[in-house]
Amino acid sequence: MHIDWAALGSVFGVSLAVTVGLVGLFTLGIVGLSKRATATGEAGTASAGGPTALARSGAYLCFALCAAAVAYGIFLIVS
Template structure:
């Protein structure tokens, strides 16, 4: 039995990078929603920007997960 160690390492590295990327993006989205809450309480004007940043972060997370599912199903 032959194990392709370089291929296994490549899959591990990409999976690790994608996992960390999703966690970072989701955390940034949650942090932006928290800033929006504080801005609303303080009467600030940063609510629209925080909402857009949170939405973009969550959409990127959804895109990464969707692409991963596509790669698994399509092949």
């Protein structure tokens, strides 16, 4: 029995990079949805609102890319 250590290391590196990338992308989506627009109110206090349209659309894009990556992974497993 012979183990191809170079191929095993390559698979490990790629899977680690893709996992960290997907988690980072999902985290950016969560941050985009939780971002609050601040505006100065009375006495310098900040009133918090919902996420801006740009942050919300960026978050949805991050989630869509995550879903596409998962769908592609399922496609590769099934095919």
